[in-house]
Amino acid sequence: MDWNTFKKIHKTGGNFILYYELVKDYFSEKEFKKYWEKYPIDTKNYENAKKQFLLLLVDLFFGDLIKEIKGKIRKYTVNKTGFDVILETGESNISRIAFKQDFEKLISKKFKHSKIESKMTGLSGSVETTILDKDFKIAYKDSKSGLSNATENTSKTEEAQADICNICIKHSLKEYKEIEKNQEVIDYFRKKGISIDWQNSIIIGAEVLMNNIKKQGKYERTKYGKSKIIYDKFNELNKNYASRFSNENKWTPADIWFISNDANFDDIKKAVSIPELNSILLDNFKSQKIIGISLKKLENYGKCEFDIPKTINFDDVYVESNSNIFNSMDIYIKSKDDKNKIQFRLFRGMSGVGSWEAEIKSILANGGKIGGGVIFNNILPDLKVKIDLTPQDVFEEIVKNKNPLNILKMLHQKAPEVKLFNFNVPKWDEFLVSYNNLKESDKWLFSKFMNINLLYHLETEENLCKFFSASFNYAQATSKDSAVFYKLH
Numbered sequence: 001m002d003w004n005t006f007k008k009i010h011k012t013g014g015n016f017i018l019y020y021e022l023v024k025d026y027f028s029e030k031e032f033k034k035y036w037e038k039y040p041i042d043t044k045n046y047e048n049a050k051k052q053f054l055l056l057l058v059d060l061f062f063g064d065l066i067k068e069i070k071g072k073i074r075k076y077t078v079n080k081t082g083f084d085v086i087l088e089t090g091e092s093n094i095s096r097i098a099f100k101q102d103f104e105k106l107i108s109k110k111f112k113h114s115k116i117e118s119k120m121t122g123l124s125g126s127v128e129t130t131i132l133d134k135d136f137k138i139a140y141k142d143s144k145s146g147l148s149n150a151t152e153n154t155s156k157t158e159e160a161q162a163d164i165c166n167i168c169i170k171h172s173l174k175e176y177k178e179i180e181k182n183q184e185v186i187d188y189f190r191k192k193g194i195s196i197d198w199q200n201s202i203i204i205g206a207e208v209l210m211n212n213i214k215k216q217g218k219y220e221r222t223k224y225g226k227s228k229i230i231y232d233k234f235n236e237l238n239k240n241y242a243s244r245f246s247n248e249n250k251w252t253p254a255d256i257w258f259i260s261n262d263a264n265f266d267d268i269k270k271a272v273s274i275p276e277l278n279s280i281l282l283d284n285f286k287s288q289k290i291i292g293i294s295l296k297k298l299e300n301y302g303k304c305e306f307d308i309p310k311t312i313n314f315d316d317v318y319v320e321s322n323s324n325i326f327n328s329m330d331i332y333i334k335s336k337d338d339k340n341k342i343q344f345r346l347f348r349g350m351s352g353v354g355s356w357e358a359e360i361k362s363i364l365a366n367g368g369k370i371g372g373g374v375i376f377n378n379i380l381p382d383l384k385v386k387i388d389l390t391p392q393d394v395f396e397e398i399v400k401n402k403n404p405l406n407i408l409k410m411l412h413q414k415a416p417e418v419k420l421f422n423f424n425v426p427k428w429d430e431f432l433v434s435y436n437n438l439k440e441s442d443k444w445l446f447s448k449f450m451n452i453n454l455l456y457h458l459e460t461e462e463n464l465c466k467f468f469s470a471s472f473n474y475a476q477a478t479s480k481d482s483a484v485f486y487k488l489h
Helices: 003-011 016-021 029-038 046-069 102-110 154-171 176-181 183-192 196-212 227-239 266-270 274-286 372-382 391-400 404-417 428-436 441-458 461-475
Strands: 072-079 082-088 115-121 126-132 137-142 217-221 256-260 290-295 317-320 331-335 340-346 356-362 369-371 486-488
Touching: 003 016, 003 046, 016 029, 029 046, 154 183, 154 196, 154 217, 154 256, 154 290, 176 183, 176 196, 196 486, 227 256, 227 266, 227 274, 266 274, 274 290, 317 461, 331 441, 331 461, 340 441, 340 461, 356 372, 356 441, 356 461, 369 372, 369 461, 372 391, 372 461, 391 404, 391 441, 404 428, 404 441, 428 441, 441 461
Parallel strands: 082 137, 290 486
Antiparallel strands: 072 082, 115 126, 126 137, 217 256, 256 290, 317 331, 331 340, 340 356, 356 369
16 A cells, blocks of 8 residues: 555546546456545545545455444554554454454455465563455454363363364364364364464364374363263272362363263273272273373474473482571472472462472472461371471461460571581570561561471481472372373474
């Protein structure tokens, strides 16, 4: 679009034919005339004329799309070779689809030598598409079509992954391009309102699964359909297993399940322990009859992995903390290469004994947390490490009994005796003054005592390594009591 030519035409007084020459490659004369009558050009004021012609073009290019998505034009401005448009999409399902199908169908047919480029822009996940033609550029931004990874509904994408896989089985689809172009897949994304980045992830996931799981069957979201039998049995057994797992995800983080046509659940229903249930699931896993699959957002087929996470045993870890005991309430246990670490501290304020937790910070299991109850009731007993005071004991003494001084004295006595880290502990009088100067002394005391008491009783580097390994594997569901699963990432 040559705005300089537009300006020259306007100066000469202009007429319908001259203005039509600017866009004749894109619209029929009849089509242009319809909008010409709708937006009469101001022959005297150039700026007004430019605005009117711009609105005419926007309506010409985007009118059909606006009707289709029941939206509105929020903003449009001139650029050097065309214009920028921001469309406010409506709230119907079709409007939630990234323009990939609807936008290209409705717009690209107007261009003879066009190239369409798409990209995600900004933290909000807006989608920007640029149409590059021999003499026209339109930058189109759909302000709602692309949702960020953080805001996309997890249950919706998990359900979509299972449903698209079932469509692939139905139509014998195995390759990305044939899945993407399948009309039932296109209609599904339209109906469910799946954003572009998640469409891409789901199609990649379907391609991987179709080429790795060969049997005929059905995919379903966790705890829907037959997979509910598995979780009902697990929850029944977990109650009789000292509630070893704080939640189902620590047993298996499977988001969807593949159930083959010849899968049999009789043995699962009869299982009397979690180890037995795990053994039955392992047999079914190997024969591709029942397979749990953990999903992550995928961006590139060539870089994604489909594997079975394995238990990791660390043989070289160390403690990191501030040597000045009052400068922080946490401690870290880290692997030697610093790629994996666990932070121990009070995470949710003095809300109860469960507020002291461990959080995994790792390239393998970021964000996984372990409650204090799991540490004291399962991990430490397995290592045969006994600790004199539980989180419940410490919490009650500080909060309920309002007697923090007893815990403070024990902290002052034990900290210098820790063999795994050298804490700088002043004499009692100075120690007490520093404690009283803390703004949230009770929180600090609860968190710091739990951490130092843990290190005090772990005592040796061997125990520290075993404790780190057990905690890490519990957090990423690869402990000795976890069920087998595939991880698609």
